[in-house]
Every structure is written in C-alpha cells, then in structure tokens.
Amino acid sequence: MVWIVQHVSQPLIFGINYVPETTGIAPYTSAMASGLARRGHAVRAIAAHPHYPDWKIAAGYDQWSLRERIDGVDVTRVWHWVPKRPSPLARAFSEVFFGLRQVCTRWGRPTAIVSVSPALLSSALVRLRSLVTNSKTPFVVWVQDLYGLGMSETGQGTGLAARAVRAVEKWLLRSASMVIVIHDRFADRIHGDLGVPRERIAVIRNWTHLAAFPVTDVEAVRAAYGWSDDDVVVVHTGNMGVKQGLHHVVDAGRSAHEKGESVRFVLVGNGAQRDDLVDRINSQPTTTTILPPLDDRAFADILQSADVLLVNELPGVAEMCVPSKLTSYFASGRPVLAATDELGITAQEVRNAEAGLTVPPGDATALLEGAKALVGDRDEARRLGENGKRYKETVLEETFAIDRFASLLADLTAAAAGKQSATPETMIKIGREP
16 A cells, blocks of 8 residues: 555644633634634644633533534533632632643644643643643644733732743743734733744734624614613623723713713623622612623624723733724724723724724723713714724734634644654555555
8 A cells, every 4th residue: 555644734722711601712712713623624622611701610511521512623621610709819720720631631643732821820731741742743822811911910919929920921932832922012022021032923813703793773772771862872891800990980980970971881791890890889879780791692782782882901901911802892883992001902902993092091080081072973983983893804804813823833733744754643545556
C-alpha cells in the first residue's frame, strides 16, 4: 500500500463558558468553534456546565461529566464548583477546580489547542499539561479580558495576590505559540506590559453573536413593558458585576425621580451584584428597574425599542476589557451612551464607530444629562445609530473573524506538522503499490 500524509485539523478548545449561556464570552467561544466546524475542522471543546451570569449551574447540567454535540462540535462538559458569591478568592478556587477537571479529561491528539482567557488559572493548568503531554502541539491563548489589569482597575486584588496573578498571566501568554486578542489596545498592553513579541500577537475583533435583527413592533414592545411614548428609555444589558458599577445607574434613576424627569433606566440580565442592586432600588424611589435575562428575540426587541443603550463602567476601569454588549448595541441601530473613562477602550470604540457619546463614570448627574442629550436631537440620534450599524457591518464582522482564526490555526498547524513525523491519525491509504 501507498500512504500519503494528510493533516486533518483537530483543534481542541478549552473555555469555561459555552452555549447555552447567552452573555459574556460564551457566544464567541461557541460561535468560533461551530464556525471552524463548518469550515471542515474536527472541533472538540472542553467546557464547564452553563452557570454564568447566574453563578448557579443550570437545571439539567449537574453531571460529573457530559458529552454533547452542538452545531458540529463535540463538547465535553465537566462539573466544577461554582461559588454563589464570586469573590476573588472564591473565583480563583473555582477556576483551579475547573482547570484540574480539564487537565484530567482525555484530550486525544489535537492538532492545535486553544485556551480562552478568562479563565486564566484554568488556562495556566491546561498549558502546564500541554507542555508535558502535547509539547509540540501549537498552543493558542484567546484573550477576552486582561486579568491582572482587571484586578487592579476594579480594586479586587492588591499586594501578593495581584503580583501572583500578573506573573501567571505573563508566563501563560509568553509561553503560547500565538496570543489572539480582541482589540489593538490589548495587543499594545500584552506586548508592552507582559513582553509578548509582536509577531506572536494577532488581533481578531469580536462580533455580534445574534442573527439579523427581526423587524420589531416598537409601540407594542414599549406598551408591554409599560413605557409611554414620552419616556426616555435607557437600557443596559449583560452581566451585573463589580466592573459594571451599576449602583451609579440606580442613583441616576433616583435623580430622575427626584427631578420629575421621564427617564427610565432598565437593567437587563443577571450577575453577582444583582441582589445588591435590588436592595438599592427598593431602599428609595428610583426610575431604575431590573429585568431577567431575555431570549434572543426578546433581547433584539428590547434593544430596538429603547431610546438609548448604555455601557456603564466602574470608575477606574479603562483597559481591562472591551464590553461584548457593544457589538449587539451597534447592530440595533440605537445610539450608545458610555459612562466610562474618556481615555479607555470603551470610549475609543464608541468614538471610532461615531455611534454615541461618553460621560464620566460614577457620575449619576452626568449619566442622566447624557441620556437626555442623546434624545434631544432625534435626527442626530438616528445618525449615530446608523453609524453603529455600519461599523458593525464593516469592522465587527463574524465571517471575517472566523476565517482569520481558521487561517491562523492552519498556519500554526502546518508549521508544527513540518517539524513532526506523520502519525497514524494523519495518514490515509490511497491504493496498492505497483
């Protein structure tokens, strides 16, 4: 028989978040995996049971391990401890637990390994095992948030803990074959602060994970939520955590109530700070309300029925992340109000898209006035919304992102294959020898 070498791409993706989670990084990890599968890759993923942003494992997902086939991807779910109150120490323990489950799961023979950060500590454990058992396999870290920077910007880690996290992040990223980041500012930070060579950093932007928005009956949706035509409705979606600083939005609603302003602030989603926000809302009158997470159709409807879409960040948060909600906001065609550091990534993104305006974070009065300013000129609001849609369609485009990811994996796999001998998994029989 004659054998020829055929390198079958078998990427293995490690990520703590995966569908059916609908917020945070889960939609991107899942869409990337299924997109690679549609392009002919034999994709596997090792993920946690769905638990975010509720910080509770979803009903039906309490098995020690579970295998699923989701959109062409073989997904192995592993149970790990999920803290009810995700303090820094609890989250660290949870990530280590998850990382150990990933390390102890069978990997097979992947042609490339992709680890999504967060979670940083589990990614580091995966990297340690890969150096022992898969040292010649390309190892890619896909950075959605900068961990060490996030701890310092939110004040959640100081002293020895912060230095330890920074050291782990630096080692992980410098040891990787390739680091993929979601923004140019992340690339600058990783190169300048952590010493990762430029040639091993690639930028692939996130995209809106929703299908094309359906036509929405705005009047019906607003009526269903009890919003009048005169109400200025400001909607914030996604995680309710420390870095969002949403207590300032509750305060803005309180200011609107005291002034008799018809400005409603609506927080949609869940997260570690939700109960605290409910207590704050119930303590004094405010125009701020909370809605639970919505399905895709209801989510699209509420975005398109709002007057303003809000990104709110804790004062001091500037470089640690690019809010994933922006991609969906831009797709909705509504103007964006960003309460954030003027020099930070979020503000830069809104300016680049010319899709809204920014106000200082932590300032309830500025937040209220910014919302009123955006709706004060309906023609300008419409223009900003259209700019956001155009930016989404030209810069934040899913097909381009997945094609770029596939190309990078192909290059890394081909380079690694050139240094290795063929294995039975990469050889096929083509016929008898003459």
